[in-house]
Each structure stands twice: as C-alpha cells, then as structure tokens.
Amino acid sequence: MSRDARRPEPVSGTRPNDDPQTPRGPARELPAHIQAQLRSAGGQTDTGGQPWQGRDLERGHGHLFPGDSGAVDAALESALAARSRGEADEAEVVAALAAARVFVPVVAEVSASTLTDDGLVADKEADMALVRLSSRSGRSVQPVFGSDVEVTQWHRQARPVAVDARRAALAAVQDSAQMLVLNPGSAAPFVVRRPALWAIAQGIEWTPSYDSPEVSRAVLDAALGLPGVAGAHVRRGRGADTPLSGGGSLPGGGEGPELTAVLELLPGLDQGQLDGLVRAFQDRLSQHTVVAEKVDSLEVALEALEI
Numbered sequence: 141m142s143r144d145a146r147r148p149e150p151v152s153g154t155r156p157n158d159d160p161q162t163p164r165g166p167a168r169e170l171p172a173h174i175q176a177q178l179r180s181a182g183g184q185t186d187t188g189g190q191p192w193q194g195r196d197l198e199r200g201h202g203h204l205f206p207g208d209s210g211a212v213d214a215a216l217e218s219a220l221a222a223r224s225r226g227e228a229d230e231a232e233v234v235a236a237l238a239a240a241r242v243f244v245p246v247v248a249e250v251s252a253s254t255l256t257d258d259g260l261v262a263d264k265e266a267d268m269a270l271v272r273l274s275s276r277s278g279r280s281v282q283p284v285f286g287s288d289v290e291v292t293q294w295h296r297q298a299r300p301v302a303v304d305a306r307r308a309a310l311a312a313v314q315d316s317a318q319m320l321v322l323n324p325g326s327a328a329p330f331v332v333r334r335p336a337l338w339a340i341a342q343g344i345e346w347t348p349s350y351d352s353p354e355v356s357r358a359v360l361d362a363a364l365g366l367p368g369v370a371g372a373h374v375r376r377g378r379g380a381d382t383p384l385s386g387g388g389s390l391p392g393g394g395e396g397p398e399l400t401a402v403l404e405l406l407p408g409l410d411q412g413q414l415d416g417l418v419r420a421f422q423d424r425l426s427q428h429t430v431v432a433e434k435v436d437s438l439e440v441a442l443e444a445l446e447i
Contacts, residue, residue, distance in 0.1 A: 312337060331395050350399050
C-alpha cells in the first residue's frame with residue numbers, strides 16, 4: 141500500500157474528523173494498488189472460487205460482492221446481539237467475524253496540487269488509501285465495519301469496500317497492523333487483538349489467552365523455581381472487556397491488557413525481593429513461544445499466601 145490515511149486517536153474514539161479534501165469529478169474505479177492488496181491477500185479468488193479480476197467495482201456499493209445489499213452479515217449480527225445481552229463471549233464474536241463479509245473504509249488523499257491564476261490551491265490528483273487508526277498505545281489498527289452504512293456514518297467521505305474478513309486480516313497483518321477494530325465510533329466497538337487477528341488471517345480457531353491451557357502452563361512454568369514463589373495462575377485481565385460510556389462493560393473486545401498473570405508468594409519477601417521476582421518472571425515469560433503467540437498484553441499481579 142502506498143500510503144495510509146492515519147487518524148491519531150484512540151480506537152474507542154468517536155470518529156475521525158472529516159477530511160476537507162474531496163475528490164473532484166466522477167467516482168473512479170478502486171485504484172490498482174488497493175485492488176492488488178485485497179486481492180492478493182490469500183489468493184486470486186474469493187471464498188466461492190470466483191476470480192477478483194474483472195469485477196465492476198462501481199456497481200452497487202462499488203465493492204467486490206455483486207448483488208450484496210450491504211447489510212451486516214447475519215451470523216455476525218446475531219453474535220454481536222448475543223454479546224450485548226451477555227450471552228456470547230468474545231471467542232464467539234471472533235468466530236462469526238472470521239466467516240463474515242465486512243467493509244474496509246477507503247478515503248481520498250490529495251497527491252498533487254496546483255496553484256490557480258487566482259492564487260488558490262486546487263487539487264490536481266487524488267489517490268485512494270485504506271484508513272488506519274492508532275490505538276492508545278500507538279499501535280496501528282485496521283478498522284472494519286459490518287455494513288456499508290456504518291462506514292459513511294463514521295466518516296462521510298469514506299468509501300466502503302467489501303471484503304472477506306480473513307482477507308482484511310491478511311492485508312492488515314501484511315501491512316504490520318497490530319489490531320483490528322470492528323465498528324469504531326459505535327457505542328461498543330469490538331477490538332480484535334493481535335493473536336485473534338493472526339488466527340483470522342490464518343483461518344484457524346482462536347482461544348482467548350485467559351482460557352488457554354497452554355498459556356496457563358507457560359505462566360506456571362515461568363514461576364516455578366523462583367525463590368519465594370509457591371505457584372502461579374492466570375485470570376481475565378482488566379482490559380479484556382469493552383467499557384461502555386454509560387458504565388458497565390460488554391464481554392471481550394477490549395484493547396487490553398487481556399491477561400493477568402498472578403504470582404502466588406510465600407510470606408516474608410521485602411520490596412527489593414519482590415521487584416527482582418517480577419523482573420525474573422517477566423524475563424522467563426518472554427522466552428515462552430506460546431506466550432508470544434497467544435498473549436497480546438498482560439499484567440503481573442502479586443498474591444500473598446496465608447500460611
């Protein structure tokens with residue numbers, strides 16, 4: 141991709157400021173570099189085996205799914221509704237998203253300007269660019285939307301381009317995005333953290349780190365043998381869920397940290413010993429491949445055992 145339209149704001153922010161630059165003239169076909177990025181991510185054909193090349197991108201929504209109404213995928217809509225009622229966890233939402241058609245926002249960026257005889261700056265050329273956001277930690281985030289209407293509500297000059305979620309995830313990974321967010325600017329945006337993003341891109345099932353037996357074993361293994369440590373366990377992190385502006389939260393979809401590693405300590409340790417234990421524990425954790433692959437972000441908590 142030649143350039144990004146980046147918006148330096150939290151993933152959970154309302155929406156980016158509308159770009160004052162509007163492309164002149166009639167709508168154009170989606171540029172070749174964006175077509176190539178979305179098309180090459182995972183193959184030359186869609187999930188039905190039909191080639192991407194030669195499709196009319198100006199018909200209907202101007203996207204790759206002729207005849208698509210632009211509505212939210214039914215299974216994804218059902219999973220999100222169940223989550224809002226507390227009846228579905230984030231693994232179920234990610235599974236529904238992985239199989240869904242979504243929309244990525246594309247905006248015009250002025251690539252060349254000229255000065256008129258009256259001394260005014262006029263747009264001469266405009267390129268189309270996939271939008272990227274920045275998380276609170278500064279990581280690159282790919283926004284996607286369930287419907288075409290949600291794209292234009294979020295940014296009135298953004299053009300919705302339909303793509304399989306897996307293809308969007310592959311393109312995001314190839315472009316070094318660390319997270320994907322579904323419906324940014326909505327009451328409850330859903331953040332897909334790095335391990336889940338990679339799982340979608342690879343077409344494999346994703347298990348949250350706080351539910352993973354492999355992660356639990358790795359955390360315990362990293363703790364065993366440290367002086368003053370009796371054991372360790374994991375629990376759901378404080379950043380795993382999505383906070384709501386009116387209070388409360390929805391299951392999953394938070395920016396993280398999604399995992400808390402709890403060190404179970406024997407009594408009698410001073411502050412210096414505790415600091416050394418935490419450093420040694422974190423160093424051991426960093427050497428576990430399963431932690432690097434399955435954990436996006438974690439916190440360490442200390443828990444004193446009563447003897």
